Amino acid sequence: MGEEFSPQGAPGTLHLKWDLSPRGWLHFRLLRPRCRRLLLGTSGPSDPATMEGGAELLFYVNGRKVIEKNVDPETMLLPYLRKKLRLTGTKYGCGGGGCGACTVMISRYNPTTKKIRHYPANACLTPICSLYGAAVTTVEGIGSTRTRIHPVQERIAKCHGTQCGFCTPGMVMSMYVLLRNHPEPTLSQLNDALGGNLCRCTGYRPIIDACKTFCKTSGCCQSKENGVCCLDQGINGLPEFEEGNETSLKLFSEEEFLPLDPTQELIFPPELMTMAEKKTQKTRIFGSDRMTWISPVTLKELLEAKVKYPQAPVIMGNTSVGPDMKFKGIFHPVIISPDRIEELSIVNYTDNGLILGAAVSLAQVKDILANVTQKLPEEKTQMYHALLKHLGTLAGPQIRNMASLGGHIVSRHPDSDLNPLLAVGNCTLNLLSKEGKRQIPLNEQFLRKCPSADLKPEEILISVNIPYSRKWEFVSAFRQAQRQQNALAIVNSGMRVCFGKGDGIIRELSIAYGGVGPATILAKNSCQKLIGRPWNEEMLDAACRLILDEVSLPGSAPGGRVEFKRTLIVSFLFKFYLEVSQILKGMDPVHYRSLAGKYESALEDLHSRHYWSTLKYQNADLKQLSQDPVGHPIMHLSGIKHATGEAIYCDDMPVVDQELFLTFVTSSRAHAKIVSIDLSEALSLPGVVDILTEEHLPDINTIDFLTASEKILSTDEVSCVGQLLCAVIADSEVQAKRAAQRVKIVYQDLEPLILTIEDAIQNKSFFEPERKLEYGNVDEAFKMVDQILEGEIHMGGQEHFYMETQSMLVVPKGEDQEIDIYVSTQFPKYVQGITASVLKVSANKVMCHVKRVGGAFGGKVTKTSILAAITAFAAKKHGRPVRCILERGEDMLITGGRHPYLGKYKAGFMNDGRILALDMEHYCNGGAFLDESLFVIEIGLLKLENAYKFPNLRCRGRACRTNLPSNTALRGFGFPQAGLIIEACITEVAARCGLPPEKVRTINMYKEIDQTPYKQEINTKNLMECWKECMATSSYPLRKAAVEKFNSENYWKKKGLAVVPLKFPVGLCSVAAGQAAALVHVYLDGSVLVTHGGIEMGQGVHTKMIQVVSRELRMPLSNIHLRGTSTETVPNTNASGGSVVADLNGLAVKDACQTLLKRLEPIISKNPRGTWKDWAKAAFNESISLSATGYFRGYESNINWETGEGHPFEYFVYGAACSEVEIDCLTGAHKNIRTDIVMDVGYSINPALDVGQIEGAFIQGMGLYTIEELNYSPQGVLYTRGPNQYKIPAICDIPTELHISFLPPSENSNTLYSSKGLGESGIFLGCSVFFAIHDAISAARRERGLPGPLRLNSPLTPEKIRMACEDKFTKMIPRDEPGSYVPWSVPI
Ligand SMILES: Cc1cc2nc3c(=O)[nH]c(=O)nc-3n(C[C@H](O)[C@H](O)[C@H](O)COP(=O)(O)OP(=O)(O)OC[C@H]3O[C@@H](n4cnc5c(N)ncnc54)[C@H](O)[C@@H]3O)c2cc1C
Ligand code: FES
């Protein structure tokens, strides 16, 4: 029996109440007993005969009993765990079920089956009232460093599956649940289990590697297609890697792993089993002054509750009602949530089909159907196969396990995956109310919520009848989403046809679409007209036209992508036609024609094998001392703590006495004058302490950054949606958020509204100055060339999507105006500086502390500092600690991201592909304020030529001022955009010359010693090495031939292959920006504490610094500790970013160590066999300081923009990547089949961390160039404000095969141990996927006789892929005249 834990006071005294905020946090408030009596008295549903009014909530968390006497039904499990139980391992990432950071395991005992069900769930959407009788296991419950770590925790850490670690507890829990249910899972189960968890850092490969160690067969693709698998030599042309002393293939050793022992897991609490067996339970009621939660335990009680509260939703999984309440502000004063009512969980197999209870979860439905389809003949299970197909991709496993079939059907989401199928499949719904039973069809009227076809308010859906299919009846399911898994469909469809016995004449036809209107739509009239027709191409043609007419979408339809949706409507129909034709042919080869061979590819699934990868890196120098860790794949210093949830992030810090919460009111208009702001109602709300506006900051309302100043709060005019207007400070987050909604602002829109780069160019809206780089004589060169082309490419922006949102806690020390700021930032000095100026105190009073950051990628530099300064102002004004944590949606709205770019190019080239003249223009969309936009443009110009030598080159760059939130630094900083522009230009030149792009790339590449456009000397020997090695390891020529063969045989699927080189200059264009400092103390016991100016944001800089100390002081890693970064220990630090954090700080740490060694040298030489304890003691006794600072002044670096010349960079990272993809020309889906990356990393200090940076960045780059798409309304409002709208790569997106190898180190340099910084460069390599897709689309277009040139903008989304593969279907759809409608979104 677990330890009892009852957080509430005694009944009859004041009750403590927790309020749930919009972000899901809890806040203490006092609730008088009178309120509760009212609630449960006559006005409440507390019939003592049947109901347990004011019930106690009892559940278990990690084996401990939790009893809540006065539970607030608005409370979700996530804030309850984090704030009340102080179990902060479970993280907040989005609050809407989309990221998996909050994954826990829920276990329930079923007294009927006597089985315990363990399933993963999103704590952010789990109301605690729904947990009665359940056992919750969090990451803390499975293992900790204080007790024993769990094998999952150990392996994810030791396999280097954690970087910032913020996603790790969620990953661990998803994996843990899988192992509880399947101790030796298959790779499919593994991929499935992690499908609902996002990671922004690692690129997933190491996480999969860790999990694979639990599978029966690990290390291979487990695919035995044609009797061979990846380990069989020669498959896919992969040459065998040499193994031996010099190269390594493994970054971890499986032998040292703890075995998985299922008997060691927490058992299900016996008390809960006994409780569940008890038959005498009654309806439970939990209430607060705002909401009542009723949990009936019998059908009778459920129906009674529904009669009493007909408007109350029946909550099952809360995955539909929960997000509506949270994001749409819908409030339900009463909620009914049935608990284990058997009739709702039935699974009946009848003669006609399956009857599934409404409460059966979607995951259970999946299992049931999988089972049935194995047992019954295929002709009976057509519908079940189709449902299974969608259930495999619908959301992630957490949502599928929480969501119920009934909840799915009744919520009738317009993009529901199952409803279109159930509707075409003649399914019926069994309803029950106190009036009796009723059955209604799940038809279009029901889906449109027509009152005559809908549930009555007091009715309950009991179960769903899903009939068997009949002979000559066929059902298919289709969907296309932005991402293949865990993404709502853009369009989905269910289609069913039934023929007369063997005659091929349509007797019944039913087609339904989701995503194309406010409800699921059935093309009833079209289907009716097609009945009686034979199944042939004429019928298909007629069907397409009829359906396009019936299922019509206006140009301005919400969700946009209108032409794509129209195309999908007919493309799916075509697929259905082919599918059925193929089956008919199989059933009756005599009567039915076979499909033309090349059309069969329309029916094939995209390439799907299991992931596998290889790594090749140089082993540490054999001459090195054995204890020297440099060059070894040392695990991330916090890896185990990430995995156990013990690593502390800013919002994991406990509440400080008297703490307040601050939230922002932001502009809802993009360009407007503020006519008035009325704060009175907001200020009158309980708990509200203050609202800060511009008035409170009379002479301190601006901050300076680089060359511009920006207002902190604006109350006169706004320049973008999301601009900070005022800050509401209240006792709790919920009160602050409620008050913020009551601030009344009257705007008057101003002209012009500039959103796009094109708008800015037209209005000449630029930040000054223009930057220009010129080399050679461009104008003359244009006269000499064979051909000239002009083109342009547009590239969309990117959201940082760090998993930890902007977070800060400011604590006034109460003495001498001292203030401590705990903040998730990359730039503590800047936070300190701005705060000091806003507070009008000297910097020595303001200390900024950063333990670790849950991902940053450039997004935690400027905006964080502004947010922190306001929070500090509030803290100082009120003399109380203030916390500010942005919700995901606020964060995405306010903080900007990567700059969208427009690149224009004019290239003069010879027919052999040599580009002799290049004239370019770069424009970036800077947003409303300068931020780092000019610097981004400058870096873009300095890196624009990527790996190529263009003898005559000119480029102008301008940062556009628009009415969008200001864009800022994001990993790669202008290079991913500039690099794409040049590669697009080269691809087009190749097409014009009729040459393969790789040939034009090679011919234009730098050749060894050369000069950059800014006249810096460069030795590019390793560029060519990487290129050649990449060509060789990827077996490029062989695979190119294979791709061509595949393309000639497959009309509707195409493969593409592309290889891109990389030259990434590293440096900060300024010496001062590269200075770094460190502080190293030796204590008398010989232990060492090291501090430096770098921020640990996942890249492992602290781990590398400890490696440096270990090498320099020749002591074991375990002797060295690092507590975090603080302006108190190392002042005046530069921002952490630009790939050089470890480089620069490492040199400073090394300097400090060498100073210490020099001082201690006489002592050590006197006692060379002594220990550090001996030496420290001796030094102390001889009054020798045991503390040293270290300093590095920065690399020599300069650039003169007047002359366009300089030496801005210290060194260059070289590399190359080759990617192969397959696309579905009918849907726009793509799959990355294989990527080979070769990188010149110099001497790697830590190959595990370095490979992590490369592959993590590569996957982030792949997202940038393919699926990550920001949508803005024509009024400048960002739509994409969370993982449900904005898709970063998930586990399904990573290349099936990934091979990474490091070039053997070849040159010594003056960098840290001749290593190279790798944080950013890998992003650009993601564009190899872009160009592979480009290659595949080109093949499709060539086959269809479409003339070039093919210009494709980034990101290459399914929409762009599909629309570029023009065919009879894209020609068939109606098109709207531009200007005749207002589009839903504008490409910015
Ligand atoms: C992150 C995320 C991703 C998603 N991805 C997808 C996706 O890819 N594809 C897709 O199709 N869907 C997706 N969904 C939607 C999901 O399928 C639905 O939210 C879910 O099925 C609803 O089930 P529930 O049990 O949680 O409903 P609840 O939220 O508990 O209830 C929903 C509604 O159903 C009513 N209701 C429930 N049961 C009954 C009953 N027995 N009788 C009468 N009324 C009842 C309730 O009154 C309420 O109005 C996603 C949702 C989330 C949060
Ligand atoms: S925080 Fe729960 S899924 Fe993102």
Ligand code: FES
């Ligand atoms: S390690 Fe996964 S989000 Fe950072």
